[in-house]
C-alpha cells in the first residue's frame with residue numbers, strides 16, 4: 397500500500413466460466429474498489445451485477461490504450477485511490493491486457509497486490525496428468541504459419557511441459573503443426589471449456605489428437621509433454637546435478653533416482669555420479685545405500 401495515501405493497485409482474478417470460482421478476497425477487493433480498470437466495461441458491469449456488487453468507475457484497458465491508461469492508473473494510486481485491475485476472464489496480464497499498468501505502478505514503488513484465483517493455464521496443467529514440476533507457459537501462437545512454425549521450433553528441445561492458449565478455430569492446424577515440429581509421439585492434452593458444463597480433457601499423443609478432433613467446441617488450452625533428454629548430457633552437468641541432489645537432502649537410492657529424473661542418464665551412471673559427488677572419490681567407494 398502507498399503508506400502516505402493508502403493507494404494501491406489490486407490485480408484481481410475472476411472466473412473463467414464458473415461464477416463460483418470467485419474468491420472471498422476478490423469479492424472484497426471489487427466491493428471496495430474506487431476505480432476498476434478492465435478489459436471491457438460491459439463484461440465487467442455484467443460480472444459485478446451477477447455478483448451483486450456496486451458498480452464504481454470503470455475504465456477500459458486494451459491493447460491500444462494501455463500506456464495511456466497505465467499513466468492514469470499510476471496517478472490514481474499516487475493520489476491514494478483503490479484501483480482494481482481485472483480482465484474479462486481469469487488472471488489479468490496473463491495473455492490479457494494489464495502488464496504496462498502493473499509495471500508502471502510497481503516501478504513507481506507503489507503497492508501492487510495480487511488477488512489470485514482462476515487461470516486457464518494453471519487449471520489445465522494441474523489436472524492434465526502431465527509433469528507439473530517444470531512447465532513453460534507460452535500463450536498464444538503467432539497467427540502466421542511460418543512464424544508459428546519457427547516459434548514452435550524454439551520449444552522443440554525443452555524438457556518442460558508446454559502450455560499453449562489456442563484459438564478454437566485454429567486448433568486442428570495447430571495440432572498438426574505441433575505434431576510435425578515437436579513430434580507426433582509426444583503426450584498431449586486438450587483441456588476444453590474449463591470449469592464449465594462441458595469441460596473435457598482429451599489425452600493422447602499429439603499425432604493422435606491431431607487426427608481426432610473432439611466434438612465439443614469452445615475455449616481450449618493445449619498442453620504438450622516435455623522433450624525427452626537427447627543423448628547423454630555432458631559429465632559436468634551430471635556432476636553438478638548430483639551435488640545439487642545431495643545438497644537438497646536426497647540420499648542413497650533416492651538420490652540416484654532423482655538424478656535419473658533430472659538428467660535422463662541411466663541408473664548406473666546416476667549411481668556412480670552420486671557416489672563420486674558424495675565422496676569426491678572414485679565409484680569403487682561402494683554402492684549408495686539408503687542412509
Ligand code: SAM
Pocket residue numbers: 412413483485486487488489490491492514515516517560561562563564587588589590591592615616617
Ligand atoms: N487471462 C486468462 C487466464 O488467466 O487464463 C486468459 C485469457 S486469454 C485472452 C483466453 C484464452 O485462455 C483462451 O483462448 C483459452 O486458450 C484460454 N481459456 C480461457 N478460459 C478458458 C476455459 N474456460 N477453458 C479452456 N481454456 C480457456
